[in-house]
Amino acid sequence: MKQFFYKGRFIFIPLAFAACISAVSFVVMQLWNHLLPDILHVTTINFWQAMGIFILCKILFGFGGKGGPGNAPWARRRMMEKCKNMSPEEREKFRTELENRMCGWGKRPFGRRDSNFDDRFKTNTERTSPQGDTPSV
Template structure:
């Protein structure tokens, strides 16, 4: 019993270390790559941690999210599979018409 408690204490420490390492990686990559390529300001460690959290919230890349017991893949995949061949063909035509570059766009 004592051994399991001791192991339980290390879990938050490793989680905090992993978050700190990921935040440092985001900060390092932002400050070395984006500052040189795009006109953005360098970020601090805490700003990088906030960016990491924001990206996880917006993109939904939580551990096990989207795959596993709640079904896998994006929601549109199920809609696409339920569409008839005629509906798929019509959707593709509308998509191409909407996003095909016109003569002024080239």
């Protein structure tokens, strides 16, 4: 049984791929033909045109990954290897340079906090008084 499935998967995978593409193309065709002629006054499309629209959209807009550069597992692994070989000083320099390039992206309230986090986001009236014991409001 296991040997049959092992040999049969080379036939099953292309058939499953074709079935998925056909099902999605049918859904695209139905949605187009039921919505867009009334909304945008366009003509109806056939199955092959719907498949072409679907493939074109996949080429233009991507294939549904997690999104964004750096989210790929191989990129994360490569970055971890680079950081592993850095000294703590180099790592902190890299982190500050990355935060500067990202326009403060890592300084959000729900992100990573460092020792100066609260002081950066307080206004002048909320900071401590010259005596240093109580904040002036």
